[in-house]
Amino acid sequence: MAEAIELKVWSRARTGKGGAREIRREGRVPGIIYGGKEEPQNVALEVKELSKQIQTGHFQSTIFMLDMDGTKIRVIPRGLQLDPIRDFPIHVDFMRLAKDATVTVDVPVHFRNEAASPGLKRGGVLNIVRHDIPVRCPADAIPDFFEIDLTGLEIGDSIHISAVALPENVIPTITDRDFTVATIVGRAAEEEAPTEADEDAEAEEGAEAEGAEGEAEDKDKDEK
The missing domain is CATH 2.170.120.20 (Ribosomal protein L25, C-terminal domain)
Incomplete structure (x- = not known):
């Protein structure tokens, strides 16, 4: 079962492309924490620590405890952007988790x-x-x-x-x-x-066929 893994994060004031580039030059990855009743919080993480967690293969199903200047924030990853050429993280989204969250x-x-x-x-x-x-x-x-x-x-x-x-x-x-x-x-x-895409497509076709069959039956009833 999942255990909260602690990650150090820093608050960042600058946003936008300029702020993100500055954060990356410092060897960190820009991110955001959202959800709950609080306002979104812009943060930065060490690229090495984040990459280590991504390499586990189950990053986006892992609970993290973010430590921001002593304040602990319980989150789960909800978005990860990788550089399309060099395949390293360039942005990450975290969602706050309330107690007993599903x-x-x-x-x-x-x-x-x-x-x-x-x-x-x-x-x-x-x-x-x-x-x-x-x-x-x-x-x-x-x-x-x-x-x-x-x-x-x-x-x-x-x-x-x-x-x-x-x-x-x-x-x-x-x-x-x-x-x-x-x-x-x-x-x-x-x-x-078969692949996952094939199975999903087959299921969608089946649903559409059932819908069409139901419409035809309704039409026959109306004509009678």
């Missing part, structure tokens, strides 16, 4: 026991449809990751969200279907394996 986050998926999957042992490929699962949960109970056991899975088998063990009070944000997390496919079918 948040929406993407939690990464980890797979285990690949060697115990007959399908993978016979040359199949693990096709990961969703590397992260979007969930809503208490801010103090964000899972570090979801673990999926591949034991016994054959080529053609699929893993749906209903098969993933979710902690109490952790609820997927996608509730209209039992969406696919991963599949075991043969190498010949690897290029045609």
